[in-house]
Amino acid sequence: MQPHPFRQPAERPAAPPEEQRLGELRSVHGQRRHAALFHAARGALLLMFTSIIGAVIAGWRGFSLSLPFGIAGFAVLAAAALRHRGLRIELYEHGLVVARREGCEAVVFDDVDEVWFDLDRSSTPFGRFIFLRAIRLVEHSGQRRTVPVEVADGQEVARWVLQRCSRPLLDEARRAVKEGGVLTFGQVRLDAEGIAIRELRIAWAELSLVRLQSGRVVFFRGQTVFPWRTVDLDSVPHPTVFARLVAERAPRMEHDEVWAAWTG
Known part of the structure; x- marks a missing residue:
């Protein structure tokens, strides 16, 4: 039995510019007020946990060996907070705009072929947690877009994208x-x-x-x-x-x- 194509991209006439296809503005989602604090706290927890484990296993020698790894993890999390400075997601009826400090990127839902999750798997002394960090979109043209959902009411951003791009x-x-x-x-x-x-x-x-x-x-x-x-x-x-x-x-x-x- 031959595999059934999950989705055949429809042939469309030349479309107007993306900005004219977005439709009515629904909502605007800025950076979470305490996003930087959250990432810093998580980084500090990682740094502390890594250092303590090293000290327990191999004394101060283990502490000195594990400390650089903890600092590296802290730096990665701090960079994530800085990366989202100035981030804003604008949701429209037929698309969205991802606005960053370096510029804006528009996505029209009709142009989206595939939707992928970008999950953040974090292990802490209190257990393993998984967060939806972003949604990655692949357009019919092959262009790839990333829509961060680590914004205010990010669940609504993800839900709207899934409703318009996957649910149909x-x-x-x-x-x-x-x-x-x-x-x-x-x-x-x-x-x-x-x-x-x-x-x-x-x-x-x-x-x-x-x-x-x-x-x-x-x-x-x-x-x-x-x-x-x-x-x-x-x-x-x-x-x-x-x-x-x-x-x-x-x-x-x-x-x-x-x-x-x-x-x-």
Whole structure:
């Protein structure tokens, strides 16, 4: 069975300039008021934790060896805060504008072919946390755009992009699967009978549980303790469409409420 193209870019006549296609302004989202403080605090925590671990394991020698790594991590997080200085996201009916200190970049939703998550995986002494840092957009032309969501009410920015760029594809994807097509999401292929993750394939009926959690979809076979396979949501295009299709086919589904909201 030949793979069904997930989406065929439509042929369009010459379009007017992007600014004329954006439509009505909906909202403006500036940099979070305490964004720099948050990154600095997280960096300080990383620096402290790295140094303490080094000292516990190998005394002061370990402390001196681990300190540079902690400082490097702190510098990376501080740079992230500085990078977003002056950031502003303008949401429009048919697109958005990413405004930075060095200039503005407009994106029209009709030009977007693929949507990808950019996830921030952070490990701290209190556990592992995953945040949606940005949404990466790939246009039909191949042009790549990054939309940071680390702004005031960034969840609304992400939700609007997903609603306009990914949500309209869900019915098309459902129809393709129902008609016997195979949909390809990166290294994952799924159809009405089952799912293939890289080289291994399994029928939907053979799955004992599928769990949506912390930026990934976890598949269990025969038991619910050790995963059969895991798919990170930042490794597939249109991750919300992918997660929804899996949820509709899985015989048993569990989910983290926060991440279920992104796929809902």
